[in-house]
Amino acid sequence: MSDGYIRLVPTDPHWQPTPGAATATTAYVTRLFSGPGDDVEQVEYEFYAHVRLIDAGENFTRVTCPRCASDIDVTWLFDLMDENGGRFDELDVTVPCCGTTVSLDALHYDWPIAFARFEVSAMNPTRAKYELDVQELAEVSAVLGHPVAQVLAHY
Ligand SMILES: [Zn+2]
Structure with missing residues (x-):
């Protein structure tokens, strides 16, 4: 069975948040998938030393x-x-x-991919509305401190 990920990245490939903003964003994204009947296996953030390709797996x-x-x-x-x-x-x-x-x-x-030095990824999220909507993306951007884009990946 394949794994699905929602990968959230700053729109500026070189930009990185503070560690506090990274933690707060991860907590916020976790809450998005915490409603009744919702689930997510893991939400985690990662800082990269260099700009990385944030790929979409087999979607791309x-x-x-x-x-x-x-x-x-x-x-x-x-x-x-x-x-x-x-x-x-x-x-x-x-x-x-x-x-x-x-x-x-x-x-x-x-299929949208991105280049980034930071990401928050949600592994195998399930809820009625899968990806983040415009309002949720705006809220994630506010918590992170920079506009974000999402990459939907399957591996
Ligand atoms: Zn050409």
């Missing part, structure tokens, strides 16, 4: 170039990740299709 299957609209083989992205040891401190890359220099977060992904 397609990348296209924002300049020439060509499909880019997803293995190109994973090879890039292997080459730099998973560090994405420099997001500008030369795309294989048309040789343009593009920021990795400007590529078009069929």
Whole structure:
């Protein structure tokens, strides 16, 4: 059986919260899945020393170039990740299709992914409304101290 994650990250790839804000955000997200009949296996936060790809697991299957609209083989992205040891401190890359220099977060992904140095992840959350709505994202942003985006992942 696959695991589902809701991964919440600051919209600025380099931004990191204070440890206190990280703890408060984790507690807030836990509460979102604490209603009657709701469940979540684990909510935890993680600081990364370098900018990391926050991927969507098997949800993510397609990348296209924002300049020439060509499909880019997803293995190109994973090879890039292997080459730099998973560090994405420099997001500008030369795309294989048309040789343009593009920021990795400007590529078009069929399923939202992100680049970040911090995340709060909820493992196998269950509730009637799965992902966070606009209001909840705004509240998480307020607790964290920075606007957040969510990545829905399955592994
Ligand atoms: Zn291109």
